[in-house]
Amino acid sequence: MAKTKPAYSRTFTGRAVGGALTFLLLLSATACAGSEDAPQTSLDPAGEFARAPDVLWNITLAIAVVVFVLVEGALVFALIRFRHKEGRKAAQFHGNTKVEVVLTVVPALILAGLAIPTVGTIFDLQGDPPEDVMRVEVIAHQFWWEFNYSEQGVTTANELHIPAGQEVVLELQGAASDAVAGTAEVVHSFWIPRLSGAQDIVPGHTSFLRISADEPGRFVGQCKEFCGLSHANMRVVAFSHTQEDFDAWVEEQNAPAVENLSGDAAAGQELFNETFDVRSTVVEEGADAYQCASCHAVQPGLDAQPRTGPNLTHFASRSTFAGATFENNADNVAAWLRDPHGVRPGSKMPALDLSEDQISDLVAYLQSLE
Ligand code: HEC
Ligand SMILES: [Cu+2]
Structure with a gap:
């Protein structure tokens, strides 16, 4: 009669592979620790x-x-010491x-x-x-x-x-x-x-x-x-x-925000005080239309209270924005103005009805706020 292998030995390879995969998975979790520097x-x-x-x-x-x-x-x-041995019986006792x-x-x-x-x-x-x-x-x-x-x-x-x-x-x-x-x-x-x-x-x-x-x-x-x-x-x-x-x-x-802007930045500065329809918002009781200036201070002129968004007076001096999630560069700021909720789910900044030209003017303005 052929000897059958015990169950544990048949599944041993499977378990070893499973264990190794789990270990690798855990190891990959250690890579969550942010950037090298x-x-x-x-x-x-x-x-x-x-x-x-x-x-x-x-x-x-x-x-x-x-x-x-x-x-x-x-x-x-x-x-090891008390492993199974032919003829040896385990001691039987209750509690110690x-x-x-x-x-x-x-x-x-x-x-x-x-x-x-x-x-x-x-x-x-x-x-x-x-x-x-x-x-x-x-x-x-x-x-x-x-x-x-x-x-x-x-x-x-x-x-x-x-x-x-x-x-x-x-x-x-x-x-x-x-x-x-x-x-x-x-x-x-x-x-x-x-x-x-x-x-x-x-x-x-x-x-x-x-x-x-x-x-x-x-x-x-x-x-x-x-x-x-x-x-x-x-x-x-x-x-x-x-x-x-x-x-x-x-x-x-x-220092006060830069004055006497020209070109796109000057156009963006004007747009900052213009009213735009809300395209989408996560805020239930918000208005239908806003100026950027309703929520953002740029001093002097647009002072802090009671504006609810970040103060933008020296926005361009910051290396990141939106909860330090994005690097502060023209592409990212444009993507932000185009669709804040797309890049940042749940953000309280409304998506406003802006054209691509308006977005690039606003980006030029924001980048001038050093
Ligand atoms: C209803 C209020 C509101 C309006 C209107 C609004 N924003 Fe915002 N904005 C916010 C809030 C709130 C945040 C922070 C959102 C976040 O970090 O998720 C924000 C964030 C920003 C940021 C990133 C700032 C930083 O340092 O993190 C920029 C840039 C910005 N808004 C520009 C604009 C521009 C330009 C307009 C007009 C086209 C505008 N916002 C209109 C509320 C508003
Ligand atoms: Cu949190």
Whole structure:
């Protein structure tokens, strides 16, 4: 009689292939970490407020590795040492108080030990932020960030600028429901992993986040709390500068928008104040027609309140736009004006009835706003 192979051995090849595929799939997920030069990682902290959680992570990882090796080692040892042998019978017993006590007390002690540095770090990071450091007000909108520097008189969007080597306190606020855009605001979370931990932003409530960067550099981040269709496109970029460069940036942002435009840019400037029909919108109670100027400030002339879109006074000085999703270039801005919801699902900017000529004039104007 032919010996049949046991079931596990017949499916072994299949399982090995399945396992290898799963491993490759998991490996591919590690490629989600953004661009090479500035990955979104908390494992490479660039400032003291990101370093503290990283130290905690290292301690936890070290303990976890020791536990893993001991537990898996014991398992493998038992599997080999007590494997099936002809004529040997398994011991039969029920419960073992000594082992159960050890397996309860040891993990409890490990967790209690871990809680000491964890709670300490939480209090260090969450304590009342110091009064004498620079503050930036951060307002989370669906799906973009507004940054107000009240001391410096600067308002910008999606790109945060800070001086390197010093603490900055972010005052995080959820936007009250936008007057023009109509819909209620939702919870967001601000996170630039190399500069600090994450902090939730709740409408009607102010929370604080302390950040700092040791060196000048560029750091990418992300809204970390699901907030609607374009949550994944709600990114943020931080630039840290030497004090000199930071002061220069402030000065540049405080300068009035360029005047005396000519050609396409001048035509675009006029279009900015013209009224266009709404082609499509995600906002239920919005108007049928708008000017760009209804929602966007360009100072002086079009001042900030109560406009609900990003301040465009120095739009061309930003490297990205629309939640730092797109590189700021003529093609992308044109695509944005043509069909905001096509490139950015759920965006509160309406699609206006613009011709291609009008779009290229508006792009020329926006690109002149340095
Ligand atoms: C009803 C209000 C509204 C109108 C009208 C409007 N926008 Fe917007 N706009 C917004 C909002 C809100 C955003 C942010 C949307 C987002 O990031 O998803 C935005 C974003 C932008 C941005 C990207 C800014 C940045 O830094 O991220 C540009 C450029 C822009 N709009 C240009 C225009 C132009 C040009 C017009 C006129 C043709 C116009 N907008 C009309 C509300 C409006
Ligand atoms: Cu979000």
